[in-house]
Amino acid sequence: MKYDVSFTKAVASGNDFIVIDNKSGELDPKQFDYGEMAKDLCRRRLSVGADGILVLESSDRADFRMRVINPDGSEVEMCGNGLRSAAFYAANCGWGKELSVETLAGILKASVTGGSVKVRMTDPKDVRLDINLGVGQNLMKVHFVNTGVPHVVHLVDDVDRYPVREEGRKIREHAMFAPEGANANFVGDITKSGASLRTYERGVEDETLACGTGTVASAVVLGLLGMAVSPVKMLTRSGETLTVHYGLSGHKVTDVYLEGAADVVYEGRV
Numbered sequence: 001m002k003y004d005v006s007f008t009k010a011v012a013s014g015n016d017f018i019v020i021d022n023k024s025g026e027l028d029p030k031q032f033d034y035g036e037m038a039k040d041l042c043r044r045r046l047s048v049g050a051d052g053i054l055v056l057e058s059s060d061r062a063d064f065r066m067r068v069i070n071p072d073g074s075e076v077e078m079c080g081n082g083l084r085s086a087a088f089y090a091a092n093c094g095w096g097k098e099l100s101v102e103t104l105a106g107i108l109k110a111s112v113t114g115g116s117v118k119v120r121m122t123d124p125k126d127v128r129l130d131i132n133l134g135v136g137q138n139l140m141k142v143h144f145v146n147t148g149v150p151h152v153v154h155l156v157d158d159v160d161r162y163p164v165r166e167e168g169r170k171i172r173e174h175a176m177f178a179p180e181g182a183n184a185n186f187v188g189d190i191t192k193s194g195a196s197l198r199t200y201e202r203g204v205e206d207e208t209l210a211c212g213t214g215t216v217a218s219a220v221v222l223g224l225l226g227m228a229v230s231p232v233k234m235l236t237r238s239g240e241t242l243t244v245h246y247g248l249s250g251h252k253v254t255d256v257y258l259e260g261a262a263d264v265v266y267e268g269r270v
Contacts, residue, residue, distance in 0.1 A: 001037075001040055001270075002270070003032070003037065003270050004269070004270075005020060005027065005032075005269065005270055006020075006021075006267065006268070006269050007019060007020050007041075007048070007267070007268055007269070007270060008021070008089055008264055008266075008267050008268075009048070009050070009264070009265040009266050009267070009268070010054075010085035010086075010088060010089050010262065010263065010264050010265065011085065011262065011263055011265055012081035012082075012084040012085045012088070012117070012210070012212070012260065012261070012262040012263075013081060013084075013209070013210040013212075013236055013238055013240040013241075013242055013260045013261060013262075014208070014209025014210040014236055014237065014238025014239075014240060015051050015079075015081035015082070015085070015208060015209065015210045015211065015212065016049070016050050016051055016265070017050050017051060017052055017053065017054045017081075017082055017085050017086075018041055018042070018048055018050045018052075018053045018054070019053075019054045019056065019085065019086065019089050020034075020053060020054070020055050020056065021056050021089070021093070022055060022056060022057050023056050023057060023058050023064050024058075025057075025058060034053060034055055034067070034069045034075075035069060035073030035074070035075070036073060037053065037069075038052065038053045038069040038070060038071055038072075038073050039071065039072065039073045041053065041270060042071035043071075048268070048270065050071070051071065051201070051204055051208055052068055052069055052070050052071060052079065052082060052203070052204070053068075053069040054066055054067070054068060054069075054079075054082050054085065054086050055067040055069065056086060056089070056090070059102040061100075061102050061107060062099075062100035062101055062102040062107050063090065063095055063096060063099045063100050063101065064086075064090060064095065064099075064101060064102070065101070065102040065103070066082065066083065066086045066101050066102070066103050067104075068082050068103075068104075070202075070203025070204060071203060071204050071205075072203050072204075072205060074203050075104075076104075076149055076203060077103065077104040077105040077148055077149055078103050078104065078105035078108075078122070078148030078149055078213060079148075079149075079212060079213065080119065080121060080147075080148070080211070080212015080213045080214075080215065080216060080258045081210055081211065081212035081260075081262075082212070083101060083103070083108060083110060083119050083212065084110070084117040084119055084212065084258070084260065084262045085117075085262055086101065086110075087099050087101065087110035087111075087112055087117050087119060087262070088112055088115075088117050088262035088263065088264065089264060090110075090112075091112035092264060097111065097112045097113070098110075098111055098112075099111075099112070103148075105122050105148040105149075106122055108120055108121065108122070115261050115262065115263060116259065116260065116261055116262070117259070117260070117261075117262045118257055118258070118259040119212075119257065119258050119259075120255075120256070120257055121147060121148065121212075121213070121216055121256040121257065121258055122147065122148045122256070123253060123254050123255075123256060124145045124146065124147050124216070124217070124220050124253045124256065125145075125146045126144065126145065126146040126150070127143075127144070127145045127220075127224065127251065127253075128143065128144040128145075129143045129221070129224060129225070130143065131143065131144060131176075133152075133171070133174065133176065135167065135170050135171065135174065136170060140154060140171075141154070141155075142154045142171070143221045143224075143225075144177075144182070145217045145220055145221060147213045147214075147216045147217045147220070147256070148213050149183065149213050150177060150180060150181075150182040150183065151182060151183045151184075151185055151213060151214050151217035151218075152171050152177070152182045152183065152184050152185065153185045153187060153217055153218050153221040154167075154171070154184065154185065154186050154187070155187050155188070155190065156186050156187065156188050157188065158188060159186055159187065159188030159189060159196050159197070159198055160188075160196075162186050162188070162198065164184075164186055164198045164199075164200055164207045165200065165206060165207055167184070167186070167200075168184040168186070168199075168200020168207065169200065169205070171184035171200070172184055172200060172202050172205075180202075181202045182202065183199060183200065183201050183202050183211065183213070183214055183217075184199070184200040185197060185198070185199045185200075185211070185214045185217060185218045186198045186199075186200075187218045187221075187222070189235070190222065190227055190228065191228070192227070192228055192229050193228065193229070193232065193233060194228065194232050194233035194234055194235065194241075195218065195219075195222060195228065195232070195234060195235070196234070196235045197214070197215060197218050197234045197235065197236055197237075198237050199211040199214040199215075199237075201214070207237065208237070209236060209237045209238035210236035210237065210238050210240065210242065211236075212242070212258050215234045215236065215242045215244060215258065216244050216246075216256060216258055218234060219232035219234055219244035219246070220244070220246060220253050220256070223246065223248050223253070224248070224251060224253070230244070230245055230246050230247070230248065231243050231244065231245045232244045240260065240261060241260070242258060242259065242260040243258075243259045243260065244256070244257070244258055244259075245257040245259070
């Protein structure tokens with residue numbers, strides 16, 4: 001479809017996004033159905049291809065507002081790597097290096113230094129450890145935490161060979177997490193300083209190369225289980241490492257930050 005809209009392609013540790021800058025308010029939101037646009041433009045090989053659309057708008061509470069539209073057309077509260085991509089784009093536009101961003105999960109802070117972006121995340125909530133989850137014929141021990149969006153974390157022996165797409169879809173659609181569903185993270189190669197991670201994302205409905213909120217959820221769970229100590233370095237499927245910083249007091253997790261590389265890939269018009 002023809003939209004006559006300019007966009008920027010941005011990426012953060014393997015998560016790629018179509019950034020639509022409407023901070024000036026020139027685009028009339030009544031003329032665009034961002035959900036349908038995401039379904040069209042996020043298609044791999046058939047269109048621009050992306051893990052989602054980021055719509056940047058003006059805000060009277062922060063430097064700008066970020067809306068996150070998934071490839072299935074749904075709008076979600078937050079996206080960690082989306083936030084880092086949006087902050088990197090904003091810094092390149094001269095909006096500042098220290099930024100406040102309004103999201104559906106609240107106002108969050110971002111700091112841009114060269115090609116690295118560090119963002120303050122929401123404090124985790126709804127933490128549930130050691131859930132015995134029936135998945136098909138198997139009983140799977142998982143952990144749940146909301147890091148702006150809901151995430152399930154499952155520790156596995158061989159993360160490289162684990163059937164992430166098949167098992168991730170089952171967890172995402174499990175009745176325990178209905179009706180919203182949950183993202184599914186699979187963590188292995190665990191040490192006190194970090195681990196490897198693969199994530200199945202709802203809305204994308206597939207494994208992605210990285211997931212910011214999933215990385216935070218996994219690192220926090222490892223901390224709560226006494227298996228890792230902040231800062232935790234998480235190796236994503238893209239091959240890039242994201243660093244999660246947090247404070248831990250008993251079972252209370254605060255001062256959570258996500259840090260890693262981001263970049264602008266190209267600009268275009270659709």
